[in-house]
């Protein structure tokens with residue numbers, strides 16, 4: 001089997017050992033004579049899977065005991081709306097830090113059901129994240145929303161944004177489990193699984209006790225109440241199983257988390273991710289040929305974005321890299337250029353192979 005070095009932004013590379021376990025689960029799961037995708041989500045076998053996945057997730061991410069954990073469908077994109085719908089009553093306020101496409105989408109959805117506004121934004125294509133003091137939170141706003149890592153532009157908060165006594169709502173889709181996070185500062189923290197946690201189709205959502213209480217309150221305040229499938233309170237009461245969950249996706253998430261545990265946990269991932277990112281940024285800064293996008297104080301360790309001196313060379317780089325076994329390096333369709341995603345499961349050997357290809361490319365074309 002010849003697997004390429006995979007730099008895809010998501011769905012993204014999974015550890016090979018996880019893929020092997022998943023293939024075993026397809027035909028006969030744990031000797032049941034049935035594949036995991038073929039059995040009831042209400043049975044004991046799947047119950048053990050989801051309970052185990054939640055316990056592992058709580059331990060690895062450091063979720064406080066009084067917080068709830070959900071595994072939902074609808075991706076992070078549904079959470080853009082669901083978080084505002086549940087945390088706010090009609091016309092109530094929330095403030096947003098606009099660091100890229102995903103925060104723009106989050107704000108757009110929140111505006112449908114609340115008085116949500118941008119309190120910080122950068123003109124043009126964002127190349128940095130805000131620093132404390134560069135924005136003011138409105139007095140009666142209930143939370144501050146931020147996107148921890150901007151998958152498209154390759155910028156990332158190096159510390160939690162300043163929010164005074166307001167709780168944070170964080171979209172951690174592209175950097176969850178890549179480094180430690182203080183969950184207790186958050187009312188809601190959500191992450192689509194398809195970058196660092198597993199396959200698409202599962203979204204991990206962490207809720208503070210206040211967030212669950214707000215959900216009950218919003219249900220009372222909103223005319224007609226909150227639709228069942230969008231209610232945090234109901235999803236918590238039903239332990240993510242109000243309807244049929246993504247059973248296979250949740251098992252895959254559990255296996256990815258078990259791999260993270262075996263590798264030494266989130267602390268080991270942090271070191272591994274720092275090493276990979278510094279190897280690649282080191283090459284980008286070496287000669288002046290490459291044009292890294294993000295400002296140095298906002299560089300992402302998960303998605304590294306850059307250009308060559310011309311769009312034609314960018315295209316040549318991406319196609320020659322693919323021919324050399326390096327996949328998924330094309331920048332997002334909205335910005336072009338080059339992007340290498342270095343999620344947890346991307347190994348240092350893949351980054352070394354990329355850097356060595358970059359050196360050859362520069363010698364040939366620079």
Ligand SMILES: Cc1ncc(COP(=O)(O)O)c(C=O)c1O
Pocket residue numbers: 010074075076077078102147149150151152171172173174192193
């Ligand atoms: C930071 C961020 N937020 C949200 C999303 C949207 O996620 P989903 O496709 O799961 O709705 C993405 C997808 O790439 C993302 O990178």
